[in-house]
Amino acid sequence: MPSYDLKLTGGTVHLPGGPVHASICVSDGRIERIGGDGDAGETIDCTGLDILPGVIDTQVHFREPGLEHKEDLESGSRSAVLGGVTAVFEMPNTKPNTDSAEAIEDKLTRARDRMWCDHAFYVGATAANAAHLKELERLRGTCGVKIFMGASTGDLLVAEDGELARVLASGHRRVAIHAEDEARMNERAHLRRKGDPSSHPEWRDDESAMLATTRILRLAREARRRIHVLHVTTPAELELLGRNKDIASCEVTPQHLTLAAEEAYPALGTLAQMNPPVRSAAHREGLWYWLGQGVPDVIGSDHAPHTREEKAAEYPASPSGMPGVQTLLPLLLDHVANGRLTLERLIDLTSAGAQRLFGIVGKGRIVCGYDADFTIVDRKRRWTIDEGWVASRAGWSPFTGRTLTGKPIGTIIRGRRVMWNDELIDQATGRPIRFEATEFG
Numbered sequence: 091m092p093s094y095d096l097k098l099t100g101g102t103v104h105l106p107g108g109p110v111h112a113s114i115c116v117s118d119g120r121i122e123r124i125g126g127d128g129d130a131g132e133t134i135d136c137t138g139l140d141i142l143p144g145v146i147d148t149q150v151h152f153r154e155p156g157l158e159h160k161e162d163l164e165s166g167s168r169s170a171v172l173g174g175v176t177a178v179f180e181m182p183n184t185k186p187n188t189d190s191a192e193a194i195e196d197k198l199t200r201a202r203d204r205m206w207c208d209h210a211f212y213v214g215a216t217a218a219n220a221a222h223l224k225e226l227e228r229l230r231g232t233c234g235v236k237i238f239m240g241a242s243t244g245d246l247l248v249a250e251d252g253e254l255a256r257v258l259a260s261g262h263r264r265v266a267i268h269a270e271d272e273a274r275m276n277e278r279a280h281l282r283r284k285g286d287p288s289s290h291p292e293w294r295d296d297e298s299a300m301l302a303t304t305r306i307l308r309l310a311r312e313a314r315r316r317i318h319v320l321h322v323t324t325p326a327e328l329e330l331l332g333r334n335k336d337i338a339s340c341e342v343t344p345q346h347l348t349l350a351a352e353e354a355y356p357a358l359g360t361l362a363q364m365n366p367p368v369r370s371a372a373h374r375e376g377l378w379y380w381l382g383q384g385v386p387d388v389i390g391s392d393h394a395p396h397t398r399e400e401k402a403a404e405y406p407a408s409p410s411g412m413p414g415v416q417t418l419l420p421l422l423l424d425h426v427a428n429g430r431l432t433l434e435r436l437i438d439l440t441s442a443g444a445q446r447l448f449g450i451v452g453k454g455r456i457v458c459g460y461d462a463d464f465t466i467v468d469r470k471r472r473w474t475i476d477e478g479w480v481a482s483r484a485g486w487s488p489f490t491g492r493t494l495t496g497k498p499i500g501t502i503i504r505g506r507r508v509m510w511n512d513e514l515i516d517q518a519t520g521r522p523i524r525f526e527a528t529e530f531g
Contacts, residue, residue, distance in 0.1 A: 092128040095119075096505050101136030101466065104143065104437055106455050114141065116462040119504035124458060134507070136466055139499055140433070143441040143456050144176030144463025148233075148448070149266075149320055149341065149390030150415050152178075154200060156185025161395045161483045163197075166415065167205040167520060169393075169481040171509045173416035174465040174498025177207055177453060177523055179233040179390075182214030187246055189214040191229060198231045198522060205520035206508055207501075208453075208463075212236040212266060215257045216245040224261040231522035233448060234263045234318075239302045240270035241294075241365040241410070247272065251309060258313035263527050264339065264447060265310075266318045269302035269327075270294060270366055287405040288355035291367035296324045299366055303327045307334050318447065321346065321392050323366040325376025332385040339387040339447050342377055344421040345414060347389075349488070350374050360401045360408040361488050364394065378430060388443040391418040395484035413482040417475065417489050423467060423496025433469075449526035466500035473497055479512065 096116040102109050103124065112125040152166035163180075170178055180197070182188035188197060188211055197211045210233035213219075213226045223235050237257060238246050248254055249272040258265065275298050283289040303319055307330070310317045319340040322328055331340045345364065350371035354362040362368050380386065394411025401408055419440065425431040445454025452461045474493045477486060501509040506516060 092126065094122060094128055094130040095132070096462065097128070097130035097133045098136050098141060098464065099133060101139045101141040103141045103456060104433070106442070106457065114456070114464070116505040119462055120452070121456065121458050121460050121462050124456070132507070134500070138468070140467050140469055141456070142437055142465045142467060143454055144503065145174050145419050145440045145465045146177045146444040146450070146454065147175045147391050147393070147415050147418055148179045148388055148444050149181065150178045150393040151181045151183065151395070151411070153395070154184060155196070159483070160397055163201050164204045164518065165481065165483040166393065167207045167209065167518070168514065169413070169416040171206045171501040171503070171514070172479070172481050172512065174419045174467065174501050175207060175415055176463040176465060176501060176503045178209050178415065180209060180211050182212045182236055183238070183246055187214045187216070188212065189216050189219050189245065191226060194226070194229050194232055201520060204518050206514070206518045207520045208503060208523050209520055210523040210525070214238070214246045215248050217248065217253050218245065220253065220256040220260055222260070223257060227261045227263045228528055230528055232528065233523065233525065234266060235261060236266045236268070238268045239306065240272040240275055240298070241268055249273070251305065254306065254309050255313060258309055258315040264316040264318050266320055267306050269299060269306055269319050271298045271301040271305070274298040274301055282406040284406070285404050287360045287363045287408070288351060290363055290405070291351055291369050294365065294367050296326065299324050300326055300330070303330060307338060310337050320390065321366055322386070323369050323377070324373060325380060328377065328380035328385045332380065332383065340385065341388045341390045342381065342386045343390060343392050343414070344418050345392070345412065345488070347374065347377055347381070347425070348421055354488075358488050360403070360405055361412065361486070363405065363408055363410050364392070364412055365410040386439065387447055389418065389422065389439040391415045395482050397484055398486055412488050413480065413484050413486065416481060417487055419465065419467070419498050420475070420494050420496065421489065423469060424494040427469065427495035451524035451526060451529055453523065462502060462505035464500070464502040465498060466502070467496060468499050469496045471495070471497040
C-alpha cells in the first residue's frame with residue numbers, strides 16, 4: 091500500500107470533468123492520485139464539504155513597501171488564506187513603484203517566510219521603463235505588466251497613445267489594463283460634489299471607461315499584443331470585449347456584482363468609493379448578463395485597503411478602494427446559493443481561468459501532478475460577516491453585517507494545511523508562482 095503525506099477523504103472533489111466523490115492523495119506538495127487508497131501522514135475528513143481547486147485572486151494591492159499602515163504582504167496574505175485564497179497577483183502602485191528588477195526582487199525578499207499564500211508581482215509600466223519591459227516581464231515571480239491609463243499618479247500613469255504603444259510593443263505576455271480615460275476624467279472633475287460620494291460615478295462615467303477600453307483595444311491590435319482589462323464596470327464594455335476575445339480577456343469584481351449605487355452610497359458613504367466606481371443596479375444587472383454570456387474570464391477582488399481615518403475624509407479628498415480578498419469567495423458562494431452563478435462557473439472564474447490566461451504552471455485545476463492547492467468550502471453554512479473575522483490591517487469591510495450562505499472552511503497550499511475553520515495553522519510558507527513564460531521562455 092502506498093504512503094502519502096496527506097489524504098483528503100469524504101468530500102466532493104471538483105475535477106475538470108465535473109464533481110466526483112473520491113479521496114485525493116498528496117506527496118511532496120503535489121497531487122499524486124485521485125481516488126487512491128493507502129496510508130497518509132495526515133488525513134482530513136471532508137465529509138459534507140466541497141473541494142475546489144485553490145482560488146487565485148489575480149488583482150490585489152497589499153501596499154508594501156511604503157504604505158504599510160494600510161496593509162502589508164503578511165496581513166494581506168493572511169486575509170487571503172482566511173478567505174480561501176491560495177495565490178495572489180499583487181499590484182505595482184507602492185512607494186516606491188514596482189517598476190524595476192530591483193523592486194521585484196525586493197518584494198520577493200519581503201514575501202519570503204511572511205506571505206501565507208503563493209504570490210506573483212506585476213511590473214508597473216512607465217514612460218521611463220517601456221523599452222525594458224520585455225526583460226522585466228520575464229523575471230521570476232512576475233505575473234506580467236500593468237498599465238494605469240487613468241486613476242494613478244506620478245510615473246505609473248501611462249495615458250497618451252504614443253506611450254501606450256511603446257509599452258505594448260515591448261514584450262509578449264498578456265498586459266493588464268486599468269481602463270479609464272484620464273483626459274475625460276480631468277475634464278469632468280468639476281462634477282464631483284463635496285461631501286457626496288454618490289457623484290463619484292458621475293465624474294468617472296461610463297464614457298470614461300468605454301473610451302479607454304476602445305483605445306486600448308485599437309492599440310493592442312496595432313501592436314499584436316494580448317491585453318487583460320481589469321475591473322470592468324459597464325455592460326457596454328463587456329459587449330465590446332466580447333467581440334474582441336481573440337486579443338482581449340477581462341475581469342469583473344465581486345463588489346461590482348454585489349453592490350449598487352442606489353443603496354451603497356447612502357449606506358456606506360466613502361466606504362463604497364472605488365475606481366472604477368460602483369455604478370447603478372442596472373449596470374450590475376448588465377454585468378451579470380454578460381457573465382452569463384461567458385465574456386468575463388476571471389473574477390478578481392481588487393483588494394485595495396485604506397484606513398478608516400483615510401476613508402473618513404470628506405469626498406472627494408477620500409481615497410478610492412476597499413478591502414476584498416477575504417470576501418471574494420464568500421460573496422461568490424452566496425451568489426451560487428442564490429442561483430446567480432453555478433459552482434462550475436465560479437471555479438473557472440477563480441482558478442482555471444487564471445491558469446489559462448496567464449500560463450500558470452501547476453495550479454488552477456485538480457489533476458495529478460499539479461500543486462496540491464485546495465479551497466475547501468461548506469456550501470450550506472449560513473453565517474454573518476463581522477469585523478472580528480476581517481484580517482486586513484484596514485480593519486473593515488463594506489460587507490460587514492451581511493449574512494451569506496457558503497463559507498471557506500479550509501485552505502491547503504502545496505499540500506500544507508494553512509487555514510482550517512477560521513484558524514491559521516503552521517506558518518507563512520508562500521512561494522513565488524511559476525509561469526510558463528518565466529520558467530521555459
